[in-house]
Amino acid sequence: MSCQDFKRVVEELADGRLMDAAARDAGLGHAAVCVACAARLMEARGIGAGLRVAARAETEEAPARVRESLLAAFAERHGGVLEERKREEALPANVVALPSRRAARWWFAAAAAAAVILLSLTLSSLVRVSTDGPRPKPQELSQAQPLPTQAPAEAKVEKPGILVGGDVARQGSSKKAAARTPRAARSFKHEARAESAAAVAQTNGNEYFPLTYLAGATAMESGTVVRVELSRTALISLGVPVQPDRPEETLKADVVLGDDGVARAIRLVR
């Protein structure tokens, strides 16, 4: 064995580690005849022994406060799970554990979200624009007639209390609409969503009154009808003809709201 080869095995020899028996014998044989390598071996044994002493002195541990804080963090993290498990274990087999308060909150939130979605879907289906029959172009609608306070008798009401703007607006352009070609009518289905909200209908003898700030005749694709209670004073200020006596008395009214949230028309509920 050369001195270079000896350097490769000197630690194993010094520490007495498991190694190839032939290499061990060759190494020890070399150290017996090479003074430098013998000194190297002695030195390695000394370092190895010093490291072993240092290893035996390795007794430090993390302070107790680390343990406490970790266990507290663990309890906080898993506390809910453990409590629920213990509660379930404590119940008889034929009793079903109720969901925890946290779970109940989640269920409540989910149910509320579902209800809101359902409500919005219902409303949107109620106020969707009727697509049957030809309709006037939006340009025609933009040249809208002054807001009628009396709708024609044939004005269509899809559902009680719901204003169908397209049908109402048709009253001013029915002649043009009648002359419209089927193709034009089809194309209109895509473009004629803009309905004049200023056009209002009369339903069951109840008139919709356009709100006074609608002079610009803003277009409305669709809208919703909201039932409200307003004082007589407020109704008068909106242009609804009611008796001015008992000003504090409230009356029910339907308000047509556009998609932009602006009220377009109002009528009394009788």
Next chain:
Amino acid sequence: MLGGCAESFAALYDRRQGGVYRFALRMTGSEAFAEDVTQDVFLALMREGGRFDPSRGSVRSYLYGMARHRVLRRLERERAHVPFEDEGGAFEELPGAADDPFADLAREELVGLVRQAVLSLPTHFREVIVLCHLQEMNYAEAAEVVSCPVGTVRSRLARAREMLTGKLRALRGPSVGERVIKAGQAI
């Protein structure tokens, strides 16, 4: 433990905290940092224990690996801010170095000198010395922790011991180094 059993977590902590703490302590020489590392490692185990893959190694190696990662990050940060200390200067304040040169070193002194010498090694060599000698891991376990082949651990260890011998020899003159080595041989 991952299912929320506090007793299991406490048992695992009691069994492994010492090794993690001492590894960080020997690597950095700072008790405060070793404490932080220990806490951080077990918090990470709490949060991300699901990532542990038994096919890739033992829990011990996993914990040491996390500790090593944090230690190296800290050492890297310190290297960027603290001027590198002269190698000889690190031993200026060692206890007993200038005392009676003929008296045998006490065991505590020997341990202190070895620890100081280990701390002065470059990080890659220091960690294999700490893992294989002070933590008494075998080569394979150390290789899992430092994520390198066993052969690399072996060669680093040989080089680290050479450097350690040199450090101890340079300890305020060859006589002190000799004494350390002789004291080690005598024990």
